Amino acid sequence: MEIGVYRPGELTAADREAWTALQSKAHLLGSPELANPFLAPEFTLAVGRCRRGVRIAVVREEGESVAFFPFQRTRFGVGRAIGLGLSDAQGVVHRPGFRWDPRELMRACGLSLWEFDHLVEGQRPFTAGVRGEFPSPVIDVDRGYEAYLAELRSRSPKFTRSTLAKARRLDRDHGEVVYVHDERDPAVLRTLIGWKSAQYRRTGRSDRFAHPWIVRLVQQLFHTRQASFEGLLSVLYADGKPVAAHFGLRSDRVLACWFPAYDPAYAKFSPGLVLHLRMAEGAAGQGVAYLDLGRGEKEYKDSLKTRDLRVSEGWVARRHPVAFGHRAHRAPVRALRNTVRSRPELFGPADRLLKQVGGIRSKK
Structure with a gap:
């Protein structure tokens, strides 16, 4: 060797x-x-x-x-x-x-x-x-999005009904809701970084985006496009305005969830949860096997997950x-x-x- x-x-x-x-x-x-x-x-x-x-x-x-x-x-x-x-x-x-x-x-x-x-x-x-x-929770979509949604309805019927109803209310109250799985506009990435930075400060956490090298890293990965690897920006719009977004990394089989955030003005509609459901649908359409939500105990992860890695x-x-x-x-x-x-x-x-x-x- x-x-x-x-x-x-x-x-x-x-x-x-x-x-x-x-x-x-x-x-x-x-x-x-x-x-x-x-x-x-x-x-x-x-x-x-x-x-x-x-x-x-x-x-x-x-x-x-x-x-x-x-x-x-x-x-x-x-x-x-x-x-x-x-x-x-x-x-x-x-x-x-x-x-x-x-x-x-x-x-x-x-x-x-x-x-x-x-x-x-x-x-x-x-x-x-x-x-x-x-534990590192994951969302399995290898059997397709509809199979995942059916499992979610069976396991957490109240949560699923509530989240889907909020998506409909967002559409009704703020204009047409559109999801873009692979957004290429760098201005939207800057919006996401701003939201996430404010969230870190608001919750008393260390602001990762206060470090210029992390901003540069995310921007580089956003522009990385290979057949087996890409930086993926997914965005939920209401009436043409971004209300929630996520930047993560995708390989052939895995979408690694990394930086999710939303506009606090739309908090009552749970746009982050709506976004994750749309991301699961989009990932399933790409042939991804599962979304890795990452280590960390969060209520939304427990609600969405199908199992845990370690x-x-x-x-x-x-x-x-x-x-x-x-x-x-x-x-x-x-x-x-x-x-x-x-x-x-x-x-x-x-x-x-x-x-x-x-x-x-x-x-x-």
């Missing part, structure tokens, strides 16, 4: 094709979780144009590329999953049956530690480093002083955050406090 480590610009066209082929065949070869667009070469290359330290380890056996491991590295040898904190799927993209030694991989990459927060299922060599496992967080480390120091710093923070999120009696007050802080920030 030979491991080569490359900068994004050094990755050959043949290696990119091999990486894409592994993803395209993943569902046929027993590893459907590897089809997520966050694991695609296009996502890693886009991050590499916006951030320093991006590298790709390519594992070869008898001259054939059999695995790809993208990561970000600091000058102190601390490794992070590509887009840590942003990406919803992380790990090694590999051929069926391939196994690797995590510490050998770390040594070859010059890493003392590799940290992840959305490790996909099936990454058995990394499981010793898992510190927490979490993702993990943690780190793989070598015996190295830098690794010990990084774990000592990060472990208490992660443990506290996950305890608050997993316990309603703690999460409720914390969430209300964040919103109060957000309200103060929004008035400034």
